[in-house]
Every structure is written in C-alpha cells, then in structure tokens.
Amino acid sequence: MQAVRLVEPGRPLEMQEVPLPELGAKDVLVKVKAAGICHSDAHYRAGKSPVHPLPLTLGHEVAGKVEAIGGEVADFQVGDRVCVHYMVTCGHCEYCDQGTEQFCTTGKMIGKYRDGGFAEYCVVPARSLFHLPAEVPFEQGAIMMCSTATALHALNKARLKPGERVAVFGVGGLGISAVQLAKAMGALEVYAVDIKENKLAMAQRLGAVPVDAARSDPVAEVRRQTEGKGVEVALELIGLPETMEQAFKSLAVLGRAAIAGIGEKHFEIAPYADLINREAEIIGVSDHLAQELNHLIEWARAGKIDLGEVVTEKVPLEAGEINEVLDKLENFSEEIRVVITP
Ligand SMILES: [Zn+2]
Numbered sequence: 001m002q003a004v005r006l007v008e009p010g011r012p013l014e015m016q017e018v019p020l021p022e023l024g025a026k027d028v029l030v031k032v033k034a035a036g037i038c039h040s041d042a043h044y045r046a047g048k049s050p051v052h053p054l055p056l057t058l059g060h061e062v063a064g065k066v067e068a069i070g071g072e073v074a075d076f077q078v079g080d081r082v083c084v085h086y087m088v089t090c091g092h093c094e095y096c097d098q099g100t101e102q103f104c105t106t107g108k109m110i111g112k113y114r115d116g117g118f119a120e121y122c123v124v125p126a127r128s129l130f131h132l133p134a135e136v137p138f139e140q141g142a143i144m145m146c147s148t149a150t151a152l153h154a155l156n157k158a159r160l161k162p163g164e165r166v167a168v169f170g171v172g173g174l175g176i177s178a179v180q181l182a183k184a185m186g187a188l189e190v191y192a193v194d195i196k197e198n199k200l201a202m203a204q205r206l207g208a209v210p211v212d213a214a215r216s217d218p219v220a221e222v223r224r225q226t227e228g229k230g231v232e233v234a235l236e237l238i239g240l241p242e243t244m245e246q247a248f249k250s251l252a253v254l255g256r257a258a259i260a261g262i263g264e265k266h267f268e269i270a271p272y273a274d275l276i277n278r279e280a281e282i283i284g285v286s287d288h289l290a291q292e293l294n295h296l297i298e299w300a301r302a303g304k305i306d307l308g309e310v311v312t313e314k315v316p317l318e319a320g321e322i323n324e325v326l327d328k329l330e331n332f333s334e335e336i337r338v339v340i341t342p
C-alpha cells in the first residue's frame, strides 16, 4: 500500500510503497477515509518533537472503514464506520487502571511512535476504535479525535458545571471546539478571546461573546461583562505567558484556569490577590481520555458540535500536497485545517 512517511526529520515527507500492516488477533485493519493534518505533524517533520522508529507513517487524526478484523475482535465488523483514538494503551498498567491512560507506561501514539493514517490503511487495536455514526462525515470524525477531544478534556479538568461562565483564550482549532462544547455542557455564557477578527466572528456565529484582545484589555472586558465577578472557568489554548496570566486573572472566586496551550516560558501570578484570595486553581491539561470520546461522538451525532466550518480543505494522499500543507502550517499563523481523503 502507499504511505506518506517521515524518513528523516527536517526533510519533506516521502511517499513509500510499504507492505499492508500485519493484523494481530485483537487488531482491526482500517481503510483510511480521512486523516487530519495537524500542527503537531509540522513539528514532527521539523524534528521539534521526537518521532520513532523511522521511517514512520504520520497521521494521528484518523477515520475510516473497517477492512478486516483479527480473530478475537467482537465489537466491530467489516464495513463499520470508525474513528481512531490516537493513544494505543496497554489497558492494565496503574494509569490505565485508574482511567488516566494518557500516562500509560507503554502507551504509543499513532503517527508518532507507530504508523499512523497518512496511508491507505492503518492497523490499530480494537480498543482504540470507536464507531462513527453515519451523521458525522469522516473528515469531521478524524479531526474530532485530536483538538476537539483535548478541548473537552480541558473543560472536564476544569470541572465545568451547567450555569457557569467560561472564557476561552485562543479560538483556533481547539478554541472553536471549546466554544461549542462549553455550550453543549450548559455554560451560561462563553467569552471567546482572540486578536483575529475572522476567528472572533466564527466564535460569535457559534454562540460565544467575542472579546477582541487587540482592541481592549480582555481581563477588564471579561470582568465588565460579568458584573465584575469574572468567569468560573478559563481555558488557555495558546501557550503564551501573557494569555496564561490573562486567563488566570479573569477568574471569579473559586474559579479554575485550565492550561492546554503548550509553551516553555514562565508566567507570573500574584499569589494573594489572584490565587489565595479567590481560592482559584490552575490546572494542567494533557491529551484526553478514551472515555471522553463517546460523549464527543454522541454530541457530533446530535449536531451539538459541528466541525464543518473548521475543515478548510481536502487533499489527496500525495507527499507533495501534504508537504505544502505542512509548510503553510509552519509559515502562516492563519488557522487552516486540511484533511487527507485518500
Ligand atoms: Zn492533532
């Protein structure tokens, strides 16, 4: 079969002819119908985060149809529509046992530590697969499994309850999902903070109150719109010290700030005024959990989340076109979400 693979970091991905992957007793062979090209893939190609063993087929946002099943697979049949949870976990270590399997001691992410979905076919254990309802297009099923899932995990980590107010800092791929999910979870109001007008407009169409951080101080604006109280939940999805501080300072008493934006730089907090005096919390967010994906898929089926606007382009399984998309992801800050449809 054909697969688009990382052969060497810092070099373009290459199309290679590889054997069809072997199918274990608990595995499922998926014919890939859609594979999202994620910003992480640009990092992998550039060598900014490790990928091994090389060469390796990238692609961790995958949806498709079951082509074949191993002898011990009971939950799936040939022809089923499926989407893939990108973490392949053991299911029995301490972390898997307690339902925090993103820390599985032998966990391997597809498209990073084992072959992923930039290919005609992909093999995954049945326990990493979810049924994709007919109402959800393959493209949306694929990208849902990364940024939308992480947005949901962030809201869950922040313990969002119905009737609470949410501020989302950064309405790119994660943020647009976060706005819709917060609404689906019963948030009273969602404030979408960004500096790009087109992103703010999209967030507003999805029911959020736009806060243009290029024109006003977002902390003051969020406080103004909440009678000075602030929000119970703030999500930081950008990864900059400035936006982390803003998210934290926007909190109401007993507020929770969930940080999912990846950054290396330190940020500052005023311990008495902002943390102690409000009994506020700062919470780290890493990946997502398999059990959260069922909710996500159900909300997508019911139309409570719709990623139709998020998918901006489709490309064939072809190395040149995929490399071009990765170049764009590297060079432009504009949000684009391209899906490979082999
Ligand atoms: Zn991704």
Ligand SMILES: [Zn+2]
Pocket: 089, 090, 091, 092, 093, 094, 095, 096, 097, 101, 103, 104, 105, 106, 107
């Ligand atoms: Zn495990």
